[in-house]
Amino acid sequence: MTTAIKVNILPLSPGFLAFTRWASLFLLAGLVGCGRNDVEVYRVAKEPAPAQPAVMPSPGRPGAPEASIMPGLQWNLPPGWQEVPLGAIRVASFKVAGSGGKVADVSVVPLPGQAGSDLDNVNRWRGQVNSPPVTQQELSQLAQAVEVGGQSGQLYEQAGENTATGEKTRILAAILRREGIAWFFKMTGDDALVSEQKPAFVGFLKSLVFGAPVMRTELPPSHPPIDGMSMAGPGRALQTDGGRTNR
């Protein structure tokens, strides 16, 4: 016969033990509640002086790191097209003037990674001309094959009314994905002018030559500042005087 020998390991009442158990649970719950969403106040050594802010329209930061190197590009300028100063993220920018003061804008924008799906991008452009969004199935019917610098890309054509001005507007946009970069070629402007310029736009796409990489001067969106060796050393650390405090 065995007899169970009851031993109280702690000279504490069961009530107190239960209290400590629940207390520890509440403590854990307390940990859940604090620390994560506090406004923080701290003092840090200076970061390198930023340049002028720039808007970088991009369909979101992909999970993978972004390239800071963009390939170069060459083209044959179609008649009537005029090169204009580059915007924040454009590698090429043109103005096309039509009759009666009508104008169209042509942009070339390379973005690292996928830069959103074709569906997202097309629906974004459709939103700009007040057209209803399309589904993936409808998208494949809309896509026109187009040669972009010797490679095959997709051309999408959207037409509608600019809701602000009521003017008839057309967007021709071609997408090419090569070597981890999504290239967007876009012509936006007056409906009739853009329709008339379509052959020139297709010719322009065909004439493109992708060259050796050149260093981009602009950083992609949300990219941490790149500042080389100057960040090294104790100067970069949080200063202890004044301190970093959670309040």
Add this chain to the structure above:
Amino acid sequence: MFLDRLISFFTSIRLTVVCLALGLVLVFWGTLAQVDLGLYKAQNEFFRSFFVYWAPKGAPWKIPVFPAGYLVGGVLVINLLASHYKRFSFSRDKAGIWMVHFGIILLLLGQLMTDVLSRETTLHLREGEAKNYSESERETELAIADVTDPDADNVIAIPQRVLMGSKVIHRRELPFTILVKSFLANSQVENHEPGATLPPAATQDIGARATVRGLPRVTEMDRRDVPSAVVELTTPRGSLGTWLVSEFVDRPQSFTLGDRVYELALRPRRYYTPFSVQLLKFRHDVYPGTDIPKNFSSRVLLQRPETGEKREVLIYMNNPLRYAGETFYQASFDPDNQGTVLQVVRNPGWLTPYLSCVLVGFGLIVQFVTHLLGFTFNRKTA
């Protein structure tokens, strides 16, 4: 009466079995669901919630169809604690059972702790660059910095959740009040071109030349929300104007108030450390004659000014740097092979699964040996 029934419900062994069975189904189902939902969304829907919901396509409502991780785990912890409290008294022949049960409780609580307290951030470094902070992949913060001082900036970092939940933010460190006019959890910012359908997003700086609109939130692993907000800064003397802050705007916007210069930026949430990590060299080795990766490694310089510590560390696949409660894993790299992305994991509960397994294993051994000894002792004396 009701209390007795409640106690007997929570202390029943049937509840334990039901919870374990539900857990089994949940893990199986949640694992399969990752095929369609991706890891992040599946984790949130199956494990980091109380119920698994179902909704027909496009419907605005959803119904709970299955208990999810928090509910099953929570009930199991209550069940284990309650039955211990009611049923078990400590005796020598039950020591093993106690150890097994407390091992399981520790495992469950440890996982809750990991879920709640662990933090995953990334550290992106170009060669030569050093940083003393890592950044969140999914959370942002509104950083308001007083940059007047030539040596250092005084920063107030307001997390995204505070921005989402507040209309008015007042800090005694700031001479102005922040009014959150709108917060878009996922957004699209574009240049405001002539004839654009949307009005300029704000009155000041970049916001006067840009438009912003909300987008549906994304839940896939490889995509993320890009939040934007429009904030108005007011002083007792009147409004300073409205600013568009967004991750699309990649540099801080500055303004002057009195003799102080401030900068505003919505940026990935930063977590500062008392040490800095500098990337000396990133290597991407391939097998000769092929493009097949053989090795990715980052040689970094770790410096901690307060202790004078300064040493080089090589981080490569399966060989992370563990330092000051943080673990730095080689996660990714820049396409030009001159920059590295380290995943920085802080998990204060990382030891609990090991401790629980030891406790459960040891408990089982103790229980088995106790019974074996009792049995052989009985045979001898019989």
